[in-house]
C-alpha cells in the first residue's frame with residue numbers, strides 16, 4: 001500500500017500563531033512527522049494581543065503547561081470578563097463576563113428571565129451584573145480559582161488571562177523546540193509551486209536555502225505570504241460592518257490595583273482597550289481612519305492612560321475580514337494570515353487555537369481530499385461569521401449620536417442573522433446559541449442587555465412564581481453571590497501568592 005502520510009510540516013512565521021501551531025502539532029502528532037518553523041527577526045511580529053477567553057485554558061492543558069508557571073513567565077493576570085464603558089451612551093458601563101448569570105436556572109428557564117420580570121416591574125435596575133458572580137467579583141477586584149467544593153458560586157469560576165503575547169510565544173518556543181521542532185531564522189524570498197497542480201513545494205530563503213514540505217501552515221501575519229501572495233486565495237472585506245481599520249498601541253506604567261478584567265472604552269471614532277499585566281498595562285485605540293487622523297488618535301490615547309507611557313504609540317493597520325478559503329491546496333492559514341477582527345472580544349488568539357483544533361481533527365494525508373478541506377473551511381467560516389456578528393452587535397446597538405462615527409454605526413445595515421437575533425431578543429427575551437458558535441446565549445444576553453436592547457417580555461414559565469417568591473428568589477441569589485465574593489482574596493494577593501512574575505512587586 002502506498003504511504004500517503006504527511007512527513008514534513010513547514011510553519012511560516014514565529015508570532016503567537018506560529019509558535020502555538022508548533023507547540024500543539026509537536027505535542028499531538030507522532031514524532032515521525034518532522035516540523036520546521038521559519039521566522040524572521042528582522043520582519044518581527046505584531047506583538048500586541050494580550051487578552052483571551054477561557055478556552056485558552058484547554059489549549060494550555062493540552063500542552064501540559066503548569067498554569068502558575070505560564071502566568072509567571074508571561075507577566076500574566078486573570079480575567080473574569082470585559083467592562084464596556086460609554087458604548088451604550090456616554091457615562092454608561094456594563095460588564096460582559098465569562099460564566100453564568102444568577103444562580104441555578106429554575107426548570108427550563110434561565111435565571112435572566114426571572115431577573116427580567118423583576119426589572120420590567122420596576123423592582124430592580126437595568127444592570128444584570130448585580131446578579132452575576134464574575135461581575136460582582138470584578139467590581140471588587142477579587143479573584144481565585146475554584147476550590148474543591150460543590151453547590152457554591154465558587155465551584156465553577158470561569159476565567160481567562162491577560163498576558164504578554166510575545167513572552168507566550170517565547171515560552172511555547174521552548175516547549176516546541178524541546179519536542180524536536182526545528183527553527184530556521186531567515187527571510188523567505190520566494191514560494192515555489194508545483195507545476196502540475198499549483199500546490200506549494202517549498203519556500204526559498206534569502207540565504208538560498210530551500211525548505212520543502214508536504215503541509216504548509218501560513219502564520220506569516222497580515223501579509224499572508226503563502227495563502228495570498230503565492231496562492232492568491234482572495235479576501236472577503238467586512239469593513240462595512242466593522243469599520244475600524246487602524247490601531248495605536250502603547251504600554252503604560254500601572255498605578256492602581258491590577259483589575260481582573262479588560263476594559264473597553266468607546267471613544268469618538270472607535271474604542272480604547274486597557275489590559276492590565278503584572279509589569280505594565282497594555283493600551284490601544286482602535287479607530288476608523290475616515291473619522292479621525294492618526295495624530296489625533298495617538299493624542300487621545302496618550303491623554304487617557306493610567307500612568308506614564310512606556311513607549312511611543314505604535315501604529316497598526318488592518319482590514320477586517322477573512323480569506324475566501326482558510327485552507328487552500330496544501331496550505332492552511334492560521335492567525336492574522338487567515339483574517340482579522342478587532343480585539344473587542346479578545347477572539348484572535350482563540351481563533352488560532354480553534355483553527356488548530358480543527359486542523360488536528362481534519363488532519364490530512366498527502367492526497368488532500370477536497371471534501372475534507374471544504375468541511376474545514378465551512379466550520380472555520382461559521383465560527384468567524386458568528387463571532388463577527390457578535391462584535392457588530394456592540395456597534396449597532398448604541399444610543400450614541402455624538403459623532404459621525406457613531407451615527408454611521410447606529411444606522412449601518414447588519415448581517416441578517418444578527419438582525420434576526422436582535423429582533424427576537426427585543427420582542428421575547430429569547431436568544432439561542434447556534435450549533436458550535438463561539439459566544440454562548442449568556443454572552444449574547446449580557447451584551448444585548450448591556451447595550452440596552454431590553455426585551456419587552458420574559459418567558460411565560462416565570463409566572464409560576466408569585467411576586468413574593470420571585471423577590472425572595474432573586475434577593476437570595478444576589479446575597480449568595482455577594483457572600484461568596486466576600487471570601488475571595490484580592491486579585492493582586494492571589495497573584496502574589498501563586499504566580500508572581502520574577503522581579504515584579506505586586
Ligand SMILES: Cc1cc2nc3c(=O)[nH]c(=O)nc-3n(C[C@H](O)[C@H](O)[C@H](O)COP(=O)(O)OP(=O)(O)OC[C@H]3O[C@@H](n4cnc5c(N)ncnc54)[C@H](O)[C@@H]3O)c2cc1C
Nearest residue numbers: 013014015016017045046049051188221335336343348349
Ligand atoms: C491592534 C491589535 C490588537 C490585538 N489584541 C488582541 C487581543 O487582545 N487578544 C487576542 O487574542 N488577539 C489580539 N490581537 C491579535 C493577535 O495579536 C494576533 O492574533 C497574534 O499575535 C497572532 O499574530 P500572528 O502570529 O498571526 O502574526 P505576526 O505576529 O505578524 O507574526 C508573523 C510572523 O511571520 C514572520 N514572517 C512574515 N513574513 C516572513 C518572511 N518573508 N520570511 C520569514 N518570516 C516571515 C514574522 O517574522 C513573524 O514571525 C490583536 C491584534 C491587533 C492588530
